Amino acid sequence: MSxxxxxxxxxxxxQKKPALWGVDLKLEAGQIVGIIGPNGAGKSTLIKAVMDLLPLSSGVIKVFDKSFSKNxxxxxYMPQRESIDWDFPVNVFDVVLMGRYGHLKWFQRPRSEDIEKTWSCIEKVKLTPFANRQISNLSGGQQQRVFLARALAQESDLYLMDEPFAAIDSATETATIELFRELKEQGKTIIVVHHDLATARRYFDSLLLLNKQVVAFGPTQEVFTGDRLQQTYGGKLTILEDQSIAASAEPSIG
Amino acid sequence: MSELLSWWAVAPWQTGQGGYFWALLMGFLVTASCGLVGNYLLVRRLSLMGDTISHSILPGLVLAFLWTGRRTSWVMFVGAVIAALVTVFLVDLIQKGSRIKQDAAMSVVFTVLFALGVLLVSIFAHQVDLDQDCVLYGEIAFVPLETLISVGGVSIGPPSVVRMGIVFLFTLVSVVLFNKELLLSSFDPGLSTSSGYSAQKIHLGLMAMVAIIVVSAFESVGAILVVAMLIFPGATASLITDRLNYIHVLTIIQSALSTLGGMYLALWLDTSIAASMVVVSMCLFALVWFFNPSYGLISTLVNRGVSKDKTLETE
Known part of the structure; x- marks a missing residue:
């Protein structure tokens, strides 16, 4: 299997500054993978590179054994919250429907199956009563779910999520990780750029520790160690965060 | 009373060759075309790009004119579009290759190109039939004075109106045909490109469209007022609705209203039609802004008191 x-x-x-250096990665299907690293570590850059949105200085990226454009x-894809113009004149339905555009050709109107799929994805994230709302008139958690629904509407096998857990309430966070696990059960692969070290251990099957280079990649239990994290964050991890790592690491030791 | 009625309903349609009908139609075609493409500038936060392109096409126009020697030539279109694409390219180059941000890059590029155009006009003044007032302000009132074009013996209209009509249809068809692509690439260029609709190509196409529309609108409204035609209809419409296609529909309505209103204002004050249209657009904008029930200034001020209490409750 590819x-x-x-x-x-x-x-x-x-420009002339390197954002990523000599990254090698082989990802198995059917898991939730976290990408962790400090600001400017190239996490979003990696996502954009995979999506063919950036010129590569060197290297080869294959998605299911083919180039991105063929697959x-x-x-x-789910973009970072900050990159979205929330005042844009679109409502929830419009945004989720955009997930179907990749299945359409130039000039092609959305088909009835695309409309149906859009509604079922909106239903799935429980936003049906809000389908006609402009996207700024939603809570942070609801806004998050709009883009989750859009990603679902894409009906993909590999998902790239750029900080889906940023600035949302804990209920939405739980619902989101449940959804990711559901996707995983269906054999899909989810790559998540993540910031919160305290939850990283619970959420991800594998972790990629990144700081312009790959510091470590592997099953979460093996990779999520104090030493490795210090190495990733260049010793900038505060003691407080260190304690939270220790705290979240403890239960699995026993 | 009958005097007022005749001024209101009869006079505009009688004077001159075909009366004000052609000027009115021209005004509508210009505003609606500009408005439709301007909606995309607006949502992409590229309003200044309208300004930029409308000024920087000047050297393209002059060079194309000097080369062909004719003002109505399609070569002028091509010259303007090339100048617009050069502008977009230069803005992009400065923005990516230096620490200068996009707004500053646009300001630098358009003023330099416009200055270049002004130099060319004044150096070749004896050859160039482009007068600087016309470039800056335009004049719709000249439209009815043109000799009508006729096809097979049937006269269809003044050449500038026919040309603008074609441009309007082209704009309308493009907005309908590329509706989904324009929406997605404006909202999320990343998803657009990764879904197979290159955001960069769509951006260039859109800028070329802006150039074509602006150069066609040039003679009527000039380089400065055309910016109002690009932005006002969409700005007004987006106070009323928050879906892009509804904004398009309202843009067409706003165009018709501001043209008609502008015409009467110009008639009343005996002044420039284009400038009057902009003043009427501003009045429409102000009316909508003050009195709109959902996003209006008045309702916002009233609601502010109410929502303060509400936030307290929910927290």
């Missing part, structure tokens, strides 16, 4: 994502010797530069329908 791997959802393989990256060989990937290097990306922004775009199999990749779903």
């Amino acid at each position: 791997l959802p994502l393989t990256i060989e010797n990937l290097t990306v530069h922004y 775009r329908k199999r990749i779903g």
